[in-house]
Amino acid sequence: MKASPEQKKKVVIVGGGLSGLACGKYLAEAGHEPIVLEARDVLGGKVSAWKDKDGDWIETGLHIFFGAYPNMMNLFSELDIEDRLQWKVHKMIFAMQELPGEFTTFDFIKGIPAPLNFGLAILLNQKMLTLPEKIQTAPPLLPMLIEGQDFIDKQDELSVTDFMRKYGMPERINEEVFISMAKALDFIDPDKLSMTVVLTAMNRFLNETDGLQMAFLDGNQPDRLCEPMKQSIEKNGGRVLMKQRVKEWVLNEDDSVKHVLMANGEVIEADEFISAVPVDVMKRMCPEPWTKMPFFQQMKQLEGIPVINIHLWFDRKLQNVDHLCFSRSPLLSVYADMSTTCKEYYDEEKSMIELVFAPCSPIAGGKTNWIAKSNQEIVDATMKELERLFPLEIGKKAPDGVGAKLLKHAVVKTPRSVYAAVPGRNKYRPSQETPIKNFTLAGDWTSQKFLGSMEGAVLGGKLAAEVVSAKAKGMKTAGLKKINDDIMAEASTFSGQGWKRPQKMEDESPVVFGAGYVLEENDEQQLMTIDPEQLTEMDGRSQATKDAVQEAVLNRTR
Numbered sequence: 386m387k388a389s390p391e392q393k394k395k396v397v398i399v400g401g402g403l404s405g406l407a408c409g410k411y412l413a414e415a416g417h418e419p420i421v422l423e424a425r426d427v428l429g430g431k432v433s434a435w436k437d438k439d440g441d442w443i444e445t446g447l448h449i450f451f452g453a454y455p456n457m458m459n460l461f462s463e464l465d466i467e468d469r470l471q472w473k474v475h476k477m478i479f480a481m482q483e484l485p486g487e488f489t490t491f492d493f494i495k496g497i498p499a500p501l502n503f504g505l506a507i508l509l510n511q512k513m514l515t516l517p518e519k520i521q522t523a524p525p526l527l528p529m530l531i532e533g534q535d536f537i538d539k540q541d542e543l544s545v546t547d548f549m550r551k552y553g554m555p556e557r558i559n560e561e562v563f564i565s566m567a568k569a570l571d572f573i574d575p576d577k578l579s580m581t582v583v584l585t586a587m588n589r590f591l592n593e594t595d596g597l598q599m600a601f602l603d604g605n606q607p608d609r610l611c612e613p614m615k616q617s618i619e620k621n622g623g624r625v626l627m628k629q630r631v632k633e634w635v636l637n638e639d640d641s642v643k644h645v646l647m648a649n650g651e652v653i654e655a656d657e658f659i660s661a662v663p664v665d666v667m668k669r670m671c672p673e674p675w676t677k678m679p680f681f682q683q684m685k686q687l688e689g690i691p692v693i694n695i696h697l698w699f700d701r702k703l704q705n706v707d708h709l710c711f712s713r714s715p716l717l718s719v720y721a722d723m724s725t726t727c728k729e730y731y732d733e734e735k736s737m738i739e740l741v742f743a744p745c746s747p748i749a750g751g752k753t754n755w756i757a758k759s760n761q762e763i764v765d766a767t768m769k770e771l772e773r774l775f776p777l778e779i780g781k782k783a784p785d786g787v788g789a790k791l792l793k794h795a796v797v798k799t800p801r802s803v804y805a806a807v808p809g810r811n812k813y814r815p816s817q818e819t820p821i822k823n824f825t826l827a828g829d830w831t832s833q834k835f836l837g838s839m840e841g842a843v844l845g846g847k848l849a850a851e852v853v854s855a856k857a858k859g860m861k862t863a864g865l866k867k868i869n870d871d872i873m874a875e876a877s878t879f880s881g882q883g884w885k886r887p888q889k890m891e892d893e894s895p896v897v898f899g900a901g902y903v904l905e906e907n908d909e910q911q912l913m914t915i916d917p918e919q920l921t922e923m924d925g926r927s928q929a930t931k932d933a934v935q936e937a938v939l940n941r942t943r
């Protein structure tokens with residue numbers, strides 16, 4: 386039901402990623418007047434992309450859409466752009482560690498309903514797990530299907546490896562499946578990832594017959610997805626403005642938001658305000674009076690995980706796989722040949738591989754701080770790994786003695802991407818509704834049943850729009866999510882210690898806005914100001930020191 390003219394609200398939404406745009410779309414459709422303010426000259430945040438000097442697209446990340454993304458699928462259908470999703474054959478492809486150059490698959494047979502199709506896909510695969518291992522793996526996962534969310538939430542204090550050991554799962558399943566899965570889901574290793582994440586993903590994917598079917602967008606996200614979202618907002622009376630950096634939330638006496646202060650000094654007033662910025666940015670922008678509130682103190686427990694997305698352009702077409710591949714490499718996560726999988730990047734003669742490099746720093750559970758390394762060092766390490774994985778195509782062991790030649794590369798570092806879903810964090814994700822009467826939260830990190838993902842971002846934005854719409858009509862909202870006891874106890878004696886206070890919101894680099902970029906010196910200097918541990922070089926230090934720093938960083942905000 387649309388808001389009446391008297392109920393109509395002017396709503397400022399800070400952040401033009403998928404969450405802010407989704408929020409704007411649903412608010413405009415509900416009869417309100419959203420104004421989306423995006424700091425950068427491109428929309429999309431973590432799905433943004435831009436052209437390099439040769440006109441080739443550089444993406445922040447290799448992005449996959451799943452059948453089990455209901456809110457995202459609705460969005461595509463509402464925007465009438467469903468044909469832009471390039472669905473791939475329903476299977477999962479894993480590179481074989483022991484047999485370089487070969488792959489093995491989980492094949493989902495058409496016509497078999499969920500979750501049987503997944504069980505069958507695993508049973509039919511003869512290369513990854515033995516039958517006794519498969520039989521041993523199933524029982525610990527059954528409660529997830531029977532008890533559902535309750536069981537899943539209770540496992541949040543355990544890492545994937547803790548869970549495996551507690552329930553006697555075979556160790557090999559870690560190497561065969563969970564390492565790939567953990568790195569694909571949150572860019573970290575299973576000993577760091579909360580089991581809730583794996584179970585949530587499995588539960589969503591397994592309960593729908595096409596849940597694990599994957600799609601690539603047919604081109605760059607700003608044009609192919611963000612632009613139709615922008616048009617939809619504008620068609621319904623809203624606005625989407627770029628190069629609009631919000632510097633500060635300015636408060637009234639009662640701590641509600643008076644207006645936003647822009648970097649250019651302009652003031653924008655509204656009835657309602659929504660933050661759709663990443664959690665690390667929200668922490669830096671949090672007004673002083675709010676930092677004393679338990680609700681906002683929950684954010685101390687959440688921080689973005691670093692990740693690197695690499696583009697490699699080769700002089701020839703490599704083995705043609707029209708799908709996402711799980712590398713199962715210690716250095717890399719998933720990859721895809723975009724010259725085959727994506728229409729806009731299609732090239733019959735030359736491959737462009739996009740690879741996700743993870744875990745890429747001690748903060749993400751890795752041993753090396755790749756964020757602090759040069760792009761050339763990262764590319765060299767990746768090429769060495771590709772040579773090992775695909776000896777017949779890359780490197781001196783290729784039949785021609787040279788292998789495919791690398792023409793050029795682009796290394797996109799996102800120092801703070803999705804929130805790190807390490808054990809025990811899910812309970813701190815705040816509700817969209819806040820204790821501030823005219824301020825609502827959106828973003829993939831807010832409390833919603835999906836992980837930090839494109840689906841989570843769209844749902845977070847939609848839920849934020851629902852809060853504002855319900856309040857405008859004087860209707861009951863879902864209310865504030867319960868705040869954990871430890872936060873409540875700490876809040877009574879809170880001294881401000883451990884709170885990552887704003888250094889400044891003065892800088893212009895995408896990394897300041899929680900996005901990714903091919904970092905240049907200026908970006909690194911800005912990163913050093915806001916997030917110095919990202920550039921701490923860890924190599925050459927003892928393991929004890931590395932462990933201590935890693936622990937300190939993970940505990941820093943507790």
Ligand SMILES: Cc1cc2nc3c(=O)[nH]c(=O)nc-3n(C[C@H](O)[C@H](O)[C@H](O)COP(=O)(O)OP(=O)(O)OC[C@H]3O[C@@H](n4cnc5c(N)ncnc54)[C@H](O)[C@@H]3O)c2cc1C
Binds near residue numbers: 446631693840
């Ligand atoms: C390498 C990589 C691979 C990924 N792969 C997948 C995948 O395969 N599948 C999947 O579902 N998800 C994937 N994700 C996750 C997904 O991209 C994110 O979960 C999602 O895009 C987050 O959307 P968001 O709107 O919540 O936040 P963001 O995209 O971070 O948007 C926040 C926006 O706020 C803006 N902003 C910040 N500060 C200000 C300010 N002061 N003023 C104005 N604007 C500001 C930023 O510029 C940005 O545009 C991946 C992410 C990365 C980095």
